[in-house]
Amino acid sequence: MIPGPTPVPEKVLQALGRHPIGHRTKEFQELVESTTKNLQWLHQTQNDVLTITGSGTAAMEAGIVSTLSRGDKVICGENGKFGERWVKVAKEFGLEVIEIHSEWGTPLNPEEFKKILEEDKKKEIKAVILTHSETSTGVINDLKTISSYIRKHNIALSIIDCVTSLGACNVPVDEWQLDIVASGSQKGYMIPPGLSFIAISQKAWKAAEKSNLPKFYLNLKSYKKSLLSNSNPYTPAVNLVFALDEALKxxxxxxxxxxxxxxxxxxxxxxxxxxALNLKLFADEKFLSPSITAINTETMDAEEFRKTIKNNFDILLAGGQDxxxxxxxxxxxxxxxxxxxxxxxxxxxSKTLLDLGKITTKEAGEALLVASKNLK
Known part of the structure; x- marks a missing residue:
């Protein structure tokens, strides 16, 4: 019960266990064609959706280095561990970063994006980079509104980390005109880690023609060229593609x-x-991610609490970061x-809280009752 790697269905595990095939064979090309069509369905897009052997971070880095140039001005939204990561990546590649911060556990304010974008009369901002579902805090950001402000700017690309939102909530790539959407296999896709996916708009491909940041393995032009023949520029994780095919079906x-x-x-x-268990949600209830719930323990050590649940019930929960x-x-x-x-x-x-004397049996029962009502 952590936000990745997530549980893998038996059918997917069986597909994963197939004997590998050659990645330049007709059989594998047919598999790539099938998975690509289903990836477009999942992303709700007619745009290219590329598959990279690498984590979600690889997809995000690929989106950045394949479309931007050294010295470009970008906005980075940071309200958690992963937003913080994209700030670091952008700075590592020599981009000029305008940071929009929100306290961890609270969503990014769309109006701050609007203000900065509207004030950019010279159209110097080339991209807006942010995380949709912030895995570290359980907050989902208002991507729909923020993306509408990016579109009005006309020049800036939207580069979005949808690693824990794609396959869990509505991300209509074409309707919201998102330019780059990155995700990873070990989340909503229900397969092991090792693949990442990136949807790319025509606007982003035009920007790629001018990009001068260093890239080789993560050069998205190579993946686009290969996709024309339902192939991959490098050796892909063949068995993970078997698993992907089954999961998408x-x-x-x-x-x-x-x-x-x-x-x-x-x-x-x-x-x-x-x-109901007298615990506090870490994130604002109006902005809870559909993928993960962060819980504030206050009077308890969260690491000891997780350890107890793992020892007693063999259930793994995720801890806090930083x-x-x-x-x-x-x-x-x-x-x-x-x-x-x-x-x-x-x-x-509930049982662990009972044993610690933090709640009553009545409260434990109430928690199960309210949960059950919401599961109908």
């Missing part, structure tokens, strides 16, 4: 709306149970997670 069978509804009800069940270590724990509920999993983790948290 499962997702299509469930349907986008049902996937989004399932993640939303799990979010509501967890958040309402947390309140200055939040020991202060919060996080429950992942994205990907291959069902109602039983939600009830099980709430029961384990």
């Amino acid at each position: 499962m997702m299509r069978e469930e349907g986008l709306e049902n996937i989004f509804l399932r993640h939303n009800k799990h979010k509501l069940a967890m958040s309402q149970a947390v309140k 200055h939040l270590k020991g202060k919060i724990f996080r429950v992942g509920h994205l990907g291959y997670v069902n109602d039983r999993d939600i009830i099980t983790v709430i029961s384990a948290i």
Whole structure:
């Protein structure tokens, strides 16, 4: 019950266990063609969706280095560990970074993006980089509104980390005219780590023609060229593509709306149970991610609490990062997670709190009751 790697369905594991095939064969090209079409369906786009053997960070770095140039001015939104990472990556490549901050646990303010973009009369800002679902804090940012302000600027690209939102909530790439959307296999895709995905608009491809940042393995032009023949510029993780094919078929069978509804009800069940257990949500309740719930422990050491649950119930929860270590724990509920999993983790948290004398049996029962109501 962490936000990645997430549980892997049996069908996907079986696909993963197939004997590898040559990545230049007709059989593999047919597989690439099939997965690409299903990736476009998942992203709700007609744009190119490329598959890279690497983590979500690889996809984000690829998006940055393939479309921008040294000295370009960019806006980076930072309200958690991953927003912070994109600031570091941008600075590492010599970009001029305008930082928009929000306290960890609170969403980015769209109006701050609007103000800076509207004041850029010379159109010097070349990109806006931000995280949609901030995994470190359980906050989802208002991408729809922020992207509308980016579009009005006309020049700036939107480079979006959708690692824990793609496949968990609605990210209509074409409707919102998002330029670069990065995600990773070990999250909503329900397969092991090792693949990342990047959707790219025509506007972003035009920007790529002028990019002068250093790149080789992560040069997206190479991937686009290979995709024309349903191939890959380098040796891909063949067995992970087998797994991807099976996972995407499962997702299509469930349907986008049902996937989004399932993640939303799990979010509501967890958040309402947390309140019933006299714990505090770390993030503002209006901006909770459908993928992960961060819980403030206050009077308890969160690391000891996680350790107890792992020892007693063999359930792994995520801890806090950086200055939040020991202060919060996080429950992942994205990907291959069902109602039983939600009830099980709430029961384990409740029993542990009971043993510590933090709650009564009545409160433990109330938590399960409110969770169950939200799972209907």
